[in-house]
Amino acid sequence: xxxxxxxxxxxxxxxxxxxxxxxxxxxxxxxxxxxxxxxxxxxxxxxxxxxxxxxxxxxxxxxxxxxxxxxxxxxxxxxxxxxxxxxxxxxxxxxxxxxxxxxxxxxxxxxxxxxxxxxxxxxxxxxxxxxxxxxxxxxxxxxxxxxxxxxxxxxxxxxxxxxxxxxxxxxxxxxxxxxxxxxxxxxxxxxxxxxxxxxxxxxxxxxxxxxxxxxxxxxxxxxxxxxxxxxxxxxxxxxxxxxxxxxxxxxxxxxxxxxxxxxxxxxxxxxxxxxxxxxxxxxxxxxxxxxxxxxxxxxxxxxxxxxxxxxxxxxxxxxxxxxxxxxxxxxxxxxxxxxxxxxxxxxxxxxxxxxxxxxxxxxxxxxxxxxxxxxxxxxxxxxxxxxxxxxxxxxxxxxxxxxxxxxxxxxxxxxxxxxxxxxxxxxxxxxxxxxxxxxxxxxxxxxxxxxxxxxxxxxxxxxxxxxxxxxxxxxxxxxxxxxxxxxxxxxxxxxxxxxxxxxxxxxxxxxxxxxxxxxxxxxxxxxxxxxxxxxxxxxxxxxxxxxxxxxxxxxxxxxxxxxxxxxxxxxxxxxxxx
Numbered sequence: 371x372x373x374x375x376x377x378x379x380x381x382x383x384x385x386x387x388x389x390x391x392x393x394x395x396x397x398x399x400x401x402x403x404x405x406x407x408x409x410x411x412x413x414x415x416x417x418x419x420x421x422x423x424x425x426x427x428x429x430x431x432x433x434x435x436x437x438x439x440x441x442x443x444x445x446x447x448x449x450x451x452x453x454x455x456x457x458x459x460x461x462x463x464x465x466x467x468x469x470x471x472x473x474x475x476x477x478x479x480x481x482x483x484x485x486x487x488x489x490x491x492x493x494x495x496x497x498x499x500x501x502x503x504x505x506x507x508x509x510x511x512x513x514x515x516x517x518x519x520x521x522x523x524x525x526x527x528x529x530x531x532x533x534x535x536x537x538x539x540x541x542x543x544x545x546x547x548x549x550x551x552x553x554x555x556x557x558x559x560x561x562x563x564x565x566x567x568x569x570x571x572x573x574x575x576x577x578x579x580x581x582x583x584x585x586x587x588x589x590x591x592x593x594x595x596x597x598x599x600x601x602x603x604x605x606x607x608x609x610x611x612x613x614x615x616x617x618x619x620x621x622x623x624x625x626x627x628x629x630x631x632x633x634x635x636x637x638x639x640x641x642x643x644x645x646x647x648x649x650x651x652x653x654x655x656x657x658x659x660x661x662x663x664x665x666x667x668x669x670x671x672x673x674x675x676x677x678x679x680x681x682x683x684x685x686x687x688x689x690x691x692x693x694x695x696x697x698x699x700x701x702x703x704x705x706x707x708x709x710x711x712x713x714x715x716x717x718x719x720x721x722x723x724x725x726x727x728x729x730x731x732x733x734x735x736x737x738x739x740x741x742x743x744x745x746x747x748x749x750x751x752x753x754x755x756x757x758x759x760x761x762x763x764x765x766x767x768x769x770x771x772x773x774x775x776x777x778x779x780x781x782x783x784x785x786x787x788x789x790x791x792x793x794x795x796x797x798x799x800x801x802x803x804x805x806x807x808x809x810x811x812x813x814x815x816x817x818x819x820x821x822x823x824x825x826x827x828x829x830x831x832x833x834x835x836x837x838x839x840x841x842x843x844x845x846x847x848x849x850x851x852x853x854x855x856x857x858x859x860x861x862x863x864x865x866x867x868x869x870x871x872x873x874x875x876x877x878x879x880x881x882x883x884x885x886x887x888x889x890x891x892x893x894x895x896x897x898x899x900x901x902x903x904x905x906x907x908x909x910x911x912x913x914x915x916x917x918x919x920x921x922x923x924x925x926x927x928x929x930x931x932x933x934x935x936x937x938x939x940x941x942x943x944x945x946x947x948x
Contacts, residue, residue: 375392375397375398375401376390376392376393376401376403378390378522378524381935383932383935384936385935385936385937385938386564386938388943388945388946389403389945389946390946391945393418395419396423398418399420402459402460402461402462402463403463403464403566404945405461405462406465406942407429407434407462407465408424408425408428408429409429409431409433411428418945418947431941435465435469435472438469439469441454442455442469448479448480448485449485449488449489451485452480452481452485452488453498455469455481456551457498459555459565460498464940467940470555470559471940474559474888474889474891478556478559478840482552482555482840483537486537486548486549489545489552490537490539490542490545491539491542493542493543493545494544494589495587501547501570502569502570502572503516503517503570503571504574505571505608506576506590507575507596510607511607513611514611514615517611517612517616518615520569520615521615523567525619526563526567526618526619527557527568527621527847527851528569528612528616528619528620529550529553529554529622530621530622530624531546531547531549531550531624532626532630533545533547533625534546534626534630535627535631535648535683536549538766540579541578542579543576544572544574544588544589544590545590546625549624549625550571550572550624553622553624553647553843554569556843557844558938559844559891560840560841560845560848560895561845561847562848562892562895562936562938563847563848563851563938574591575591575595575604576590576592576595577591577592577594601630605634605638609641609642613641613642618854618913620643620644620645620847621642621643621644622644622645622843622847623635623646623648624646624648626683628686628726629726631649631683632683632686632727634646639857643850643856643857645846646687648682648683648684649683649684650687650860651687651843652687652792652839653684653689653690653691653692654863654866654870655838655841655842656688656691656692656792657695657863657867658841658842658868658870658871659817659835659871660674660692660761661695661867661868661871662883663761663786666786666815666882667786670699671695671696672699672700672701672709673760674709674760675709675711675760675761676692676709676711676761677759677761678710678711678713678765679713679763679764679765679766679768680712680713680764680765680766681712681714681728684792685714685765685766686712686732688763689707689710689732691864691867692709694860694864695864696709707731708734708738710732711759713748716747717746718734718747718748719732719734720734720735720747721734748770750775750779754776754779754780754783755779755782759783760787760788761788761789762776762787762789762790763790763792765793767791774805777809777812777814781812785813786813787814787815788814788815788884789806789809789814790816790819790837791816791818791819792818793819806834807834810882816835816882816884817836817837817885818834818836835886835887838885838888841870841885841888841894842863842866842870844895844898845894846858846862846866846898846899848895848896848936849898849899849902849903849906850862850902852903852929852933852936853904853912854906854912855903855911855912855913856911856913857911862905862906866898866901866902869894869897869898869900870886870894870897870898871885872897873886892937896933899933903929903933904926
């Protein structure tokens with residue numbers, strides 16, 4: 371979309387109040403932010419030279435929504451629905467978001483997980499229209515000039531991927547940008563960040579996916595992935611360009627491979643306002659579910675023993691967040707880590723074998739746990755028995771971890787075990803989906819990750835929540851933007867977890883729910899945003915906010931008002947022809 375077609379006019383809070391339109395006729399309709407379709411008023415049709423380019427009937431947004439919902443229902447299969455909604459967004463962003471908002475529970479599964487996983491894999495064959503930016507070795511030296519083309523959109527959040535660890539599917543090359551597009555739609559739904567302030571970015575450093583390299587239709591950079599210094603230099607050039615063009619925007623790292631994700635997140639946290647949702651968002655949403663479980667069990671986190679399957683971004687992110695929660699309750703870091711056991715592809719992580727840096731502090735020593743010496747490192751029931759495990763968390767799907775044997779063993783340690791199957795792989799084993807209702811009836815507290823293909827089986831099951839990162843990251847980022855925080859603190863995710871859990875009513879807790887429903891995404895984001903913003907003010911890392919007259923020292927009510935005022939709603943804006 372060319373910048374010379376339109377200009378946004380903001381109110382005192384930085385929310386868009388109208389669009390100044392320089393284009394007329396077909397070019398005006400070609401911009402998805404301007405286009406209203408049949409909802410253009412007669413006056414707008416005249417002033418924008420749209421006379422005779424539309425049928426005479428005028429429909430409002432509600433009328434359009436009714437028609438659009440019918441069209442979506444007529445599509446066969448979720449991938450066809452995904453294609454329709456993406457095409458609608460490219461034509462009319464407001465109508466697309468109004469549609470999603472009308473039934474977020476249903477449409478979130480289409481625009482993001484699990485359906486987006488198929489869109490990622492079929493990106494080249496399904497390609498219809500470019501969205502966002504694709505940097506690769508051929509253009510990375512021009513990154514700053516390229517980013518400046520988007521300056522007119524006042525970018526406030528970018529979701530950036532190197533396409534290496536997409537949704538548990540691994541290296542998906544250029545298709546990874548589809549996951550960024552989906553996540554940004556949830557930012558708009560939850561945080562109310564207008565779609566024009568969002569930017570998906572693919573850092574296409576090549577692919578080692580043999581299938582993609584052999585595909586003549588593949589649209590990405592068809593070379594092996596950059597490694598070592600070449601890779602780091604590429605990322606560094608992007609970071610410098612982004613910081614120079616959008617110094618106040620937030621950069622969310624998305625779907626990097628575990629070894630790279632931790633180093634990238636740490637390396638550039640002082641240069642960009644940035645975080646990694648796979649690490650920190652996953653940690654926070656799991657912590658929120660566990661805080662709710664403790665209210666139901668009437669126990670403390672300190673009294674629990676945790677077993678996490680998966681030592682990637684999600685697993686270590688959860689372990690790190692749990693460590694912070696336990697330290698907040700009086701434990702030392704060493705004491706906290708000793709309560710957290712992690713299993714990776716080689717079994718239980720122990721100190722007698724070599725571990726990546728991010729795993730080391732959770733590695734167990736046979737001096738403190740003598741049973742380690744004689745136990746098979748993949749004997750999950752044995753680990754549960756010897757370590758006294760009361761909480762099972764899975765970030766990767768394997769039959770040997772979530773099954774009747776492990777559930778029977780954990781029941782010996784506590785009357786109400788907590789089980790969080792949080793893996794995201796669209797092809798993951800579905801055994802847990804088939805058994806989870808049965809386990810719930812036995813008093814086990816359960817929250818699942820993003821839906822699997824049999825998730826409909828769970829919708830009527832007693833007390834089973836969806837433990838979705840979308841209940842965390844929109845609120846965190848909204849709070850950062852509202853406060854003008856100049857960095858992302860670990861404390862933001864701690865307060866986010868506390869606030870998400872606090873939103874559950876006594877009745878919901880009584881029913882065994884560990885998380886609010888996804889349909890409450892806007893309410894959850896608002897509550898989290900306020901807590902994050904006030905945390906930033908308390909820590910003294912906020913900067914004078916460009917959106918209002920809010921200053922440090924103002925009370926919480928004024929910050930809450932600011933948060934309300936900066937949130938965009940999917941409603942048609944006034945158009946001012948020029």
